[in-house]
Amino acid sequence: MAETPKTFSTTLAPHIHSADSVAKRYWGQVAALMPLVLAACFFRRAEFLHALLLSLISAVAFEFFSAKLFEKKNKFYHGEAVLIALLTAVLMPSGCPASAIILANFLALVVAKEFFGGMGEYLFHPVLFARVFLQGGVPGLMAEPMVFYGNGWILAAIGLGGLLLLKQRRGYWEIPFLYLAVYSFSDLALGCRAGDPLGFFTGVLFTGFFLLVDPVTLPLTRKGTRWFVSGAALLGALLSPRGFSIVAAGSAILLMNLLTPWLDIWLRPIPHSSRKLLKEGRAQ
Amino acid sequence: MAASKSVGIRLERKKDASLLNWNLKKTYSPEKVRVPLRCGSRPCVRAGEHVQTGQKIAEPDRPEEVTVYAGIAGTVTEIASIPDPTGATITAVTVQGRAEPKSAPVVWEVRKGWEQISAGEFMMTCQHLGLVTTDLSSEPVHAKVKKNAAARTLIVNCCEPEPYITCEQVLLLSHPVEILKGAELLRKALGAEKILFAFEECNFEVGELIKSKIFFLKWDHAEARAVPALYPQGLEKLLLQNWFPGKEDQAVAFPASTVFAIYEAVAHQKPFYERIVTVGGECVVEPRSLWLPLGTSFRDALHACKGVMREPDKMVMNGPMAGIAQADMNVPVTAGTAAVLALPKEIVKEDPEEPCLRCNLCVDKCPVGISPVMITLAADHGEFGIAAISGAEACIECGNCGYVCPSKRPMLKKIRAAKEGLKTHRIRETAARHG
Structure with missing residues (x-):
């Protein structure tokens, strides 16, 4: 019989934990983005590679310096900065200057994320905040993302990435489909203005799979998330004058981000023990 | 009886190791026990006094409390305050067992006409023989029966949703008829109409065994019902919530091991001084479920299973999901101790806290x-x-x-x-x- 120590660790239950972690979640999203990134590298070659490298370098640098500035532990290994860099690169338009890419990463990582409290605390989706801010600030330089222009392979890559995300089972599976359904229905109701169906589906599916999976900016219940996504799709369709527009979709999501704290309160879960009392109250 | 949607986690069960060896014939007899006294009971023995197995050592001060009995024969050496596994300080009577010769196993006399026992006699028996529920609440059985007099259904809970724990399963496989008869005694005392045996759907052998015994006894008022093998489905509160939504007061649940103790007390007049405990975890040489006298230290419980093969990082009373971590191995086994787990570092390692991602x-x-x-x-x-x-x-x-x-x-x-x-x-x- 081996000798045993006299005292043991006495932390509270549970004493076992799932294998899930913050880093696995972010790197999982990065992995799901890889088919799209590879497809974009293949079809847009030097232009996208340039934007991607610049975005990655600037994101890592801003993450490092913001950790110093806000006296936090550098958590680059979580992969959040890499995810933000990839999404920023994907959302940048063709012919975008280097300064705009660096500024987008600064706005996403420092302004939208760290100024609002850092990981898990921010109110707005950092990448969309940066993209919409740049659209407002320098509209002449900004256009639709270069990777969205009609290409079946890009759409297939988004679909493959979406399947990878669904396989990871780390979000609600219905979110991208609900977004696609509500957006398409709203678009039809408003007069079927989608000029380029391929571009439309590419944009909507990308938004549904990759921009509506950031749990930090989504409501705290499944029901709330469904309302959020439906609202974002409806607003996105209303705000885009001709077919799908990433700025309109992004602005809609940012507007819904403002509603998230209220959705959290309005659509909070009701404990099973209180349901009977509520029913009795309603009956009276 | 509408069943609401079951929510939970499918955990790795880790029960196989302790199911390899489940001979329940003999109670392990430690050299020393520190029998925890309940709040509201006073010791009726003094230091130096000799006691026999199953001898009264404390009497209740209040009508809702129960008598306490010694689990081994020996000499009372000390009556002092000790920490119990929940962290509270309690009074305990220390009994030092006789070195040699070991006392013979106690044989309890069968009560005549035990099946026709009246509700009043049942309550008195439960109180005088020290019966408490074998869950963490350790509520006196007679008090719980009195409190739930309006219950129309008795639920016998045979579920163990926590990993490692197999004591109820082993008890059911060893003594199914006794548990059914105990349940019938309890049903009559409660004045309930129906008995529901709750078992986990993955423990189909337990379910089939109960169903066959119900069939054999020709009971129309009993039924075995499966619970999804999801943690924490199978906890008393959730059984009531899911099977009787909004009408929880119409049913009452008792663990199967409590029902077995009721059968032994009523039919054999055996006091409640021991319980079945699973000693398990990756560090234990021979994990198994066994009978331990109340007051056995966690160290002796491990010793009964040939000790530990490597240093545990945590000693846990009951399961790893809701159990209580212990600072040392000297704490005693109580009525609410279903398991003593010695868990290694790789199982209980704790990663640093990160900010909430609001993942839902x-x-x-x-x-x-x-x-x-x-x-x-x-x-x-x-x-x-x-x-x-x-x-x-x-x-x-x-x-x-x-x-x-x-x-x-x-x-x-x-x-x-x-x-x-x-x-x-x-x-x-x-x-x-x-x-």
Whole structure:
């Protein structure tokens, strides 16, 4: 019989934990983005590679310096900065200057994320905040993302990435489909203005799979998330004058981000023990 | 009887190791026991006095309390305060066993006409023979029966949703008829109409065994019903909530091991001084379920299973999801000890806490439908009103939220802080209202 120590660790239950972690979640999203990134590298070659490298370098640098500035532990290994860099690169338009890419990463990582409290605390989706801010600030330089222009392979890559995300089972599976359904229905109701169906589906599916999976900016219940996504799709369709527009979709999501704290309160879960009392109250 | 949707986690069960060896014929006899006395009972033995196995050592001071019995024969050496596994300080009677020769196993006399026992006699027997429920609440059986006199259904809970624990399963496989007869005694005492045996759907052999015995006894009023093998489905509160939604007061649940103790007390007049305990975990040489006298130290419990093969990082009473970690091995086995687990570092390792990602997993996996994330975030900011409307007080502390959290936040600690904060907040509000 081996000798045993006299005292043991006495932390509270549970004493076992799932294998899930913050880093696995972010790197999982990065992995799901890889088919799209590879497809974009293949079809847009030097232009996208340039934007991607610049975005990655600037994101890592801003993450490092913001950790110093806000006296936090550098958590680059979580992969959040890499995810933000990839999404920023994907959302940048063709012919975008280097300064705009660096500024987008600064706005996403420092302004939208760290100024609002850092990981898990921010109110707005950092990448969309940066993209919409740049659209407002320098509209002449900004256009639709270069990777969205009609290409079946890009759409297939988004679909493959979406399947990878669904396989990871780390979000609600219905979110991208609900977004696609509500957006398409709203678009039809408003007069079927989608000029380029391929571009439309590419944009909507990308938004549904990759921009509506950031749990930090989504409501705290499944029901709330469904309302959020439906609202974002409806607003996105209303705000885009001709077919799908990433700025309109992004602005809609940012507007819904403002509603998230209220959705959290309005659509909070009701404990099973209180349901009977509520029913009795309603009956009276 | 509408069953509501079952929510939970499919955990790795880790029960095979302790199911390899389940001979329950003999009680392990340690050299020393420190029998914990209940609050409201006073010792009736003195230091130096000799006691026999099953001899009364403490009497109840209050009618709702029970008598306490010695689990081994020997000499009372000390009556002193000791820490119990829940962290509270209790009075315990230390009995040092006889070195040689070991006393012969005690044989209890069968009571004549035990099947026709009246409700009054049943209650008296339960109180005098020290019967308490074998869950963490350790409530006196006669008090629980009295409190649930309106119950129309008796649920015999044969579920063990926590990993490693197999004591109820082993007891059921060894003594199915005794448990059924105990349940019938309890049903009559309660005045209930029906008995439901709850078993986990993955334990089909337990379910089939109960069903066959019900068929053999030709009982129309009994039924075996499966519970999804999801943690924490199978806990008493959730059985009542899922099977009797909104009518929880019409049913009462007892663990199968309590029902077996009732059978032994009524039919054989055997006092409650021992219970079946699973000694397990990756560190234990020969994990198994065995009978241990109440008051056996965790060290002796491990010794009964040939000790540990490597140093445990945590000693846990009951399961790894909702069990209580112990600082040392000297704490005694109590009526609420279903398992003694010696867990290694790789199983219980704790990663540093990260910020909440608001991923909603804790909300989706909560079996009582509360919002752990809102409670903990609200408590962090001192917003106890929001913690209250998010269901802080309805939390059953099952540990699901802490298990699934990717940020490894200490959810239970935060929810308990929210509950405490809420109490203080309410006291202040009441004081302010009354001037």
